[in-house]
Amino acid sequence: MSASDPLPASPWWTPGVHADRRPILLARNRIEAAVRTYLAAADFLLVDPPGLQRSPGNETHLHAFGTTMIGNDGVGQAMYLHTSPEFSMKKLLAAGEMRIASLGHVWRNRERSALHHPEFTMLEWYRAGEPYDAVIADCVALLRLAATTTGVAALIYRERSCDPFAAPERLSVAEAFLRHAGIDLFASMDADGRTDGEKLAAQMAALGMDVPDDISWSYLFSLILTDKVEPQLGLGRITVLDRYPAAEAALARRAGDDRRVSERFELYACGVELANGFGELTDADEQRRRFTAEMDEKARLYGETYPIDEDFLAALALMPAASGVALGFDRLVMLATAAPKIEAVLWAPVAQ
Structure with missing residues (x-):
C-alpha cells in the first residue's frame, strides 16, 4: 500500500472485510488450479526451490531481506531470502531436468x-533446448487462461483494459522508446552495446524532459521506461516488449x-509488467563479469552488495541452452479480477 492509499477502516482479518475480499481470493485459487493444470499438460515438472540462499541475486536494483543461519557449532552464516528461484532452478537444469516450473x-x-x-508469489518456468518464443507463447496462453477462468473478456487495471485474446503486439525496446518517448536509444550505444549516459541525457534535455543529477545510462533508461513507455504498453492488447539493451539484461x-x-x-497488459523472460546466458565467465558490474553499480547507488553464488556459476558449465520466464502471479490475479491493488488478492498481506 502506498502512502497515497487510504487506510482501511478495519483490518483485513475482520469478518466483514474478509467477506468482501473472499470472492477475489476464491478466484485466485481457481486461477492457481488452472495454471497447475496447464503446466502439467505441457509436461512441466513442478519443483520447490528453497527460499533461503547464499545469494539473493545480483541485479543492481533488487533488494533482499538478509538473515543469519546458525549451525550446530553456533557459527553464523549470512543468508538471504531469494528474490527469485532462478539460481536453484538453473542448477536443476544443469542436473538434467528439461522442463521445470515453480509457483x-x-x-x-x-x-x-x-x-x-x-512478499509475493512468482510463477517461474524453464524450457531447456527451446527458443524463448516458446515461453512467450506460454505467457500469452496463461493470460488467456486467467481470463477464461474468471469469465472475463478483458483484463482490467483501474481505467485501463487489455483484450488477452487479441493478437499480441511485439515491439522492440528501441522501437518503443522511439514511438512513446521520442528517444533514439541506439544513438547512446556503440556497436558492442556499451552505453553513454551523457548522450542519453542530451536527448532528454532536447525533448524538454527533466534530467536528474545522476546521468548514468541505466538510471536514465529506467526513468524513461517507467515514465514514458510502460504506461503505453498492453493497452487494448498484450504487448511483448522484446530485445532489451544488453546493458539491461544481465x-x-x-x-x-x-x-x-x-x-x-517483458510482457505487459494494462500498462502493468506481468512477466520477464530470457534466452538464458550460460557463459560463466561472462555471467561473472556482468554480476560484478551490477554489484559495483549497487555499491555506488546503495552502499551495499550481495555475494556471488559460486555454485551457480559452476553449474552454468553444465546447463543446457534454455529459455525461462518469471511471471508475477498476484498481478495476473489482479488483472483477471479487476482488483485495484495487490493486497486485494493476497490471502494475508504482510503487516505494516
Whole structure:
C-alpha cells in the first residue's frame, strides 16, 4: 500500500472485510488450479526451490531481506531470502531436468505499492533446448487462461483494459522508446552495446524532459521506461516488449544478429509488467563479469552488495541452452479480477 492509499477502516482479518475480499481470493485459487493444470499438460515438472540462499541475486536494483543461519557449532552464516528461484532452478537444469516450473513465494525489500508487495508469489518456468518464443507463447496462453477462468473478456487495471485474446503486439525496446518517448536509444550505444549516459541525457534535455543529477545510462533508461513507455504498453492488447539493451539484461544471452541487444522480453497488459523472460546466458565467465558490474553499480547507488553464488556459476558449465520466464502471479490475479491493488488478492498481506 502506498502512502497515497487510504487506510482501511478495519483490518483485513475482520469478518466483514474478509467477506468482501473472499470472492477475489476464491478466484485466485481457481486461477492457481488452472495454471497447475496447464503446466502439467505441457509436461512441466513442478519443483520447490528453497527460499533461503547464499545469494539473493545480483541485479543492481533488487533488494533482499538478509538473515543469519546458525549451525550446530553456533557459527553464523549470512543468508538471504531469494528474490527469485532462478539460481536453484538453473542448477536443476544443469542436473538434467528439461522442463521445470515453480509457483512459490519470493521476497523483495524496498518494494511496497499498489503493484508491489515485499512478499509475493512468482510463477517461474524453464524450457531447456527451446527458443524463448516458446515461453512467450506460454505467457500469452496463461493470460488467456486467467481470463477464461474468471469469465472475463478483458483484463482490467483501474481505467485501463487489455483484450488477452487479441493478437499480441511485439515491439522492440528501441522501437518503443522511439514511438512513446521520442528517444533514439541506439544513438547512446556503440556497436558492442556499451552505453553513454551523457548522450542519453542530451536527448532528454532536447525533448524538454527533466534530467536528474545522476546521468548514468541505466538510471536514465529506467526513468524513461517507467515514465514514458510502460504506461503505453498492453493497452487494448498484450504487448511483448522484446530485445532489451544488453546493458539491461544481465542474465540473458545476446541476440545473434545485434550485439547491442539481448534475448530478453517483458510482457505487459494494462500498462502493468506481468512477466520477464530470457534466452538464458550460460557463459560463466561472462555471467561473472556482468554480476560484478551490477554489484559495483549497487555499491555506488546503495552502499551495499550481495555475494556471488559460486555454485551457480559452476553449474552454468553444465546447463543446457534454455529459455525461462518469471511471471508475477498476484498481478495476473489482479488483472483477471479487476482488483485495484495487490493486497486485494493476497490471502494475508504482510503487516505494516
